[in-house]
Amino acid sequence: xxxxxxxxxxxxVFDAYGTLFDVHSVVTQCEELFPGKGQALSQLWRSKQLEYxxxxxxxxxxVDFNHxxxxxxxxxxxxxxxxxxxxTLKLLNRSYRTLRPFDDAVFALGALERMRPRPRLAILSNxxxxxxxxxxxxxxxDKLLDPVLSVDTVGIFKPDPRVYQLAVDQLNVMAGRIGFxxxxxxxxxxxxxxxxxxxxxx
Numbered sequence: 001x002x003x004x005x006x007x008x009x010x011x012x013v014f015d016a017y018g019t020l021f022d023v024h025s026v027v028t029q030c031e032e033l034f035p036g037k038g039q040a041l042s043q044l045w046r047s048k049q050l051e052y053x054x055x056x057x058x059x060x061x062x063v064d065f066n067h068x069x070x071x072x073x074x075x076x077x078x079x080x081x082x083x084x085x086x087x088t089l090k091l092l093n094r095s096y097r098t099l100r101p102f103d104d105a106v107f108a109l110g111a112l113e114r115m116r117p118r119p120r121l122a123i124l125s126n127x128x129x130x131x132x133x134x135x136x137x138x139x140x141x142d143k144l145l146d147p148v149l150s151v152d153t154v155g156i157f158k159p160d161p162r163v164y165q166l167a168v169d170q171l172n173v174m175a176g177r178i179g180f181x182x183x184x185x186x187x188x189x190x191x192x193x194x195x196x197x198x199x200x201x202x
Contacts, residue, residue, distance in 0.1 A: 009119055009197060010173045012112065014145075015158075015182035016125035017099075018046075019201060020109075021135055025100035029092065034082050041076055048072040053126055053157040062155045064128040069093055096127075097134035101141070109144050123148045124167050124180070126157050147171075159190020167196075 017023050024042045031038025049072035056062055070093050077084040084092075112121060121144055125132055129150045136142050149170055154162045168175050175195035182188050188200040 008177065009179040010177045011120040011122060011167075011171050012179045012181060013122045013124045013149075013167050013171075013196070014105075015180075015184060015187050016123050016127055016132060016135070019102075019181060019183045020105045020123070020141075021099040021101050021139070023096075023099060026092065026095045029095050033088060033092070034080075037080055037082060041080060041082065044076040044079060045073050048075050057157045057160055062157070064152055065126050065150075065157075066093070066096075066128045066131055069096060069131075096131055098138050099135050101139050106139075109141065113144050119179075120171055120173070121145050122167065122171060124158075124163065125149070126151050128152055158187055159193075161190070161194050164191055164194040164196060 014020050023046050027038045027042045030041045034041060049069055052068045052072055073089060073092055123132060123145050127150055129152055132148050132150055136145060136148055147170060149166055151157050151163050154166055156162055167178060178196050179199060180191040180196035181199045181201065183201040188198050192198045
């Protein structure tokens, strides 16, 4: 369990995808649509999703994460030779609004919410605002997490330092007093370089 009082932290900021929410909970739906290919589709979809976000940041050609996610899904289907109708693509892309949370994430957020003094709890994610708000509300975390911060505000993806600065500005807390929680090694590295106290969920 993270103890913000011991680390002298005023806020805990969580990555969303892969940290709070299991991006591979889409496997079930992928498998229903493409028997025997669900796991491979989910893995390639996620890998290409990240690659596209990094490439767009490097090239200065930002589009929101919903667009990136849809493009990554199309690519994954093409590579795996899966015939996807527009309706199937929309159905799978919408699954990011109903991703399942990890069990330990739900437990940890509940425990942190009951702490006194209570640290501010927030999300800082590559996700588009509509995507994030939908999955947070779907999992009834909207009363625990405030605010839900999206890279859409600055128009570039993590691990660009402007994204981490967004948490400092919106929470009005110094970087050194913000704990950042992520399961993504590249995200943990970026947040560490920025100056957050980082908890890498390895």
